[in-house]
Amino acid sequence: MEYMILAHSEEANGPGPGDPGFEEMMGEWMAYNQRLIDGGHWVSGASLAPSVTATKITKGDADVTVTDGPFMETKEMLGGYYLISAKDLDEAIELATAIPIPVGTIEVRPVAFRPDADHG
Amino acid sequence: MEHSSEVDTALTALARDHSGRVLAILASRFSSVDLADDAVQDALIRAHERWPTDGIPDNPGGWLMTVAGRRAIDLQRRTDAATRQLRSSAPELDMDPNEPSANEPLIDDIGPAIDEQLRLMFLCCHPALSPDAQVALTLRLVGGLTTEEIAAAFLVPRATLAQRVSRAKAKIRTAGIPLAIPADPASRVDVVLSVLYLVFNEGYLSHGDVVDRVDLCDEAIRLTGLVRELLPDSAESHGLAALMAFHRARRASRFTADDEIVLLDEQDRTRWDFEEIQAGNAHLQQAMRLQTPGRYQVQALIASYHANARTHDDTDWTRIVALYDQLRAMDRSPVVALNHAAAVAMADGPLAGLRLLEDIDGLDDYHLFHATRAELLHRSGDPNAAVVAWTRAAALTDNPAERRLIAARMATAEREV
Numbered sequence: 001m002e003y004m005i006l007a008h009s010e011e012a013n014g015p016g017p018g019d020p021g022f023e024e025m026m027g028e029w030m031a032y033n034q035r036l037i038d039g040g041h042w043v044s045g046a047s048l049a050p051s052v053t054a055t056k057i058t059k060g061d062a063d064v065t066v067t068d069g070p071f072m073e074t075k076e077m078l079g080g081y082y083l084i085s086a087k088d089l090d091e092a093i094e095l096a097t098a099i100p101i102p103v104g105t106i107e108v109r110p111v112a113f114r115p116d117a118d119h120g
Numbered sequence: 121m122e123h124s125s126e127v128d129t130a131l132t133a134l135a136r137d138h139s140g141r142v143l144a145i146l147a148s149r150f151s152s153v154d155l156a157d158d159a160v161q162d163a164l165i166r167a168h169e170r171w172p173t174d175g176i177p178d179n180p181g182g183w184l185m186t187v188a189g190r191r192a193i194d195l196q197r198r199t200d201a202a203t204r205q206l207r208s209s210a211p212e213l214d215m216d217p218n219e220p221s222a223n224e225p226l227i228d229d230i231g232p233a234i235d236e237q238l239r240l241m242f243l244c245c246h247p248a249l250s251p252d253a254q255v256a257l258t259l260r261l262v263g264g265l266t267t268e269e270i271a272a273a274f275l276v277p278r279a280t281l282a283q284r285v286s287r288a289k290a291k292i293r294t295a296g297i298p299l300a301i302p303a304d305p306a307s308r309v310d311v312v313l314s315v316l317y318l319v320f321n322e323g324y325l326s327h328g329d330v331v332d333r334v335d336l337c338d339e340a341i342r343l344t345g346l347v348r349e350l351l352p353d354s355a356e357s358h359g360l361a362a363l364m365a366f367h368r369a370r371r372a373s374r375f376t377a378d379d380e381i382v383l384l385d386e387q388d389r390t391r392w393d394f395e396e397i398q399a400g401n402a403h404l405q406q407a408m409r410l411q412t413p414g415r416y417q418v419q420a421l422i423a424s425y426h427a428n429a430r431t432h433d434d435t436d437w438t439r440i441v442a443l444y445d446q447l448r449a450m451d452r453s454p455v456v457a458l459n460h461a462a463a464v465a466m467a468d469g470p471l472a473g474l475r476l477l478e479d480i481d482g483l484d485d486y487h488l489f490h491a492t493r494a495e496l497l498h499r500s501g502d503p504n505a506a507v508v509a510w511t512r513a514a515a516l517t518d519n520p521a522e523r524r525l526i527a528a529r530m531a532t533a534e535r536e537v
Contacts, residue, residue: 001296088298089248110295 002043002085002111003092008076009104011050028100036084041095047080076105083111130176131167136342138181139164139264144236145185146192147299153243154289155195156188157261163188185227237262238350239299245312246297253288254315260285262346263339273336274322305351312347313360313416316340320364337368348403358407359417365400366423369393381525385432397427418447437467454482462492470500487516491526494533503536 015022029047036042056069079101086092089108096106111117139160146156163184177183244257255274259265265273271281291297302308323336341364348357373387382388404424407417422443429435444460457480465473473496483489494509510530514523 003296086296088296088300089246090298090300090302092296093248094303112294 001088001092002083002114002117003089003096004107004109004111005082005084005092005096005099006078006107006109007080007082007099007101007104008074008106009079009101010075011077011079025100032098032100035098036082036095039095041084041086043083043085045080045082045084048078051077079104083114124172127172127176130180131164131171134167134180134184135164135264135266137264138184138230140240140262141230141233141237142181142184142188143261143264144240145230145233146188147240148236150192150196151299153240153261153292153299155192155199157289159188159192159195160184162191181230182227185230189227232349234350235301237346238301238305241312241347241350242302242305242308243292243297243299245308245315246292247308247311248295248297249288249291251315251318253284253291254311255318256281256284257288258312258315258343259319259339263343265339306354309347309351309354309356313344313356316344316347317360317416319343320367324367337364337371340364341368353410355407355410355412356414356416358403358410359414359420362400362403362407362420363416363423365396365403366420366427369396369400369427375521379521381521383525384426389431392427400424400427413446413450415447415450418443418450422447435466437463441467454480455486458483458486458489458492462496465496465499470496474500485516487513487522487526490516491529494529498529498533498536503533506530506533507537 014025033042033045036045051071054069056067058065058067082096082099084092084095086095089110092108096108099106142163143153143156143160146159147153150156166187167184171177241258241262244261245254249257256270259270259273260267267282267285268278271278274281317340319336320340323338323340341361344357344361344364347354348361351357369392370384370387372393373389373391374382376382400420401424404417404420407420422440425436425440425443441460441463444456444463447456448460457476461473461476461480464476474493477489477493477496480489490509490513494506494513497503497509498506507530510526510533514526514530517523517526
């Protein structure tokens, strides 16, 4: 089965490039990515630019509006996603829990249909 | 034709004693809870149709396993055929799920199927399901209760309960919740036990028109027994069984003939069920031997000090307060703090209890918080404040028996104002 993992956490708390601790942080993420690849779980994944760069498009019956945002009331923002392959929800939960965000909320959703999936 | 009440009893026993195990076996064999559930339900309907005329089989469990197993194969064939779109090449599709014929032997011994039942229980109590859904699924799939019975027991409309079950089953299917014993079963047993504790409490606290309602206390005790059998090394399972036994032992003395509540200090202890208390003591000993403390065991110990005290005055309140201190270290809930304060009031007087109540947050809408406070205010010689607290308590409960008890206590306090 395939699962989408959406990682929400507080933004801009981590070290930037050149800061102390940056290499270690990147090392953890790379090790996590490698774990997904080695285990045959990797489908795709990306980290997102900060939420201040987001643009919201609202589609109504007749009109489309484009605005800055969306800005949520919550402190935790969607920071990135992984699309993984796992044998069941327990394995997906285990992999999602291992994402190296120290504090945050992680949503695991089964993929209903992916047009470019290998149907085999 | 057999006497109909005898058949009814046998049909209920079939569902309760065998359907959970048969469902667990078929779900594992066919890797589908839906298919196993459909097969067992069809077989139970078959029993309802056939047994009143054909008679009760000698081996009801074997009968269910055979009929449901055959039905499962049939359902599997239909599913396979549908996916292959080869309906025409499967002439046996329309075959009827016949009851076992004379020349086909029944399955004699369906075995304890411990792994299969554990898998099913962990599935029903998966943390990815809501607590409501966990309770409904456990009673329905493991406990063999019907949707109607569960709906009536929890006083919710049948349609609501049916929807709850079908949504949970849809999530199991779509989200890929596995029918498996988790990698770390110990961490997940807690959820199973909390579901059973919830079922027990619902049965224990809701009193009233019990006619035609499944006794949830009995169901919770029966399923906790199953968990103890499946996981004999889980100390908390034995602890929970002990806790339930001590509570159930007091059943006969908790209400008067007119359904009025009798509080612990006024209960007729000669009416407590001594055998049930002995069972509780035995479960507790079994738990303690495993030397893995937990909150159900501590609560059971507290209940044991009540259950084994000959009179209310004999109660060892100092020991009970010490146990509540332990419990508070394991469970930070304000309800535990409330019970602790009530025990302290018994050991050290009402003022000591009232001081502790002042530090409790989050129970302002809980009627027993105000009732406890009212009782302690009354005992400390402040009937005016007690009446105010009783009024608050009365406004927060819908239970008629509790309202009558509160009204009576309030009247006593009012006479002293």
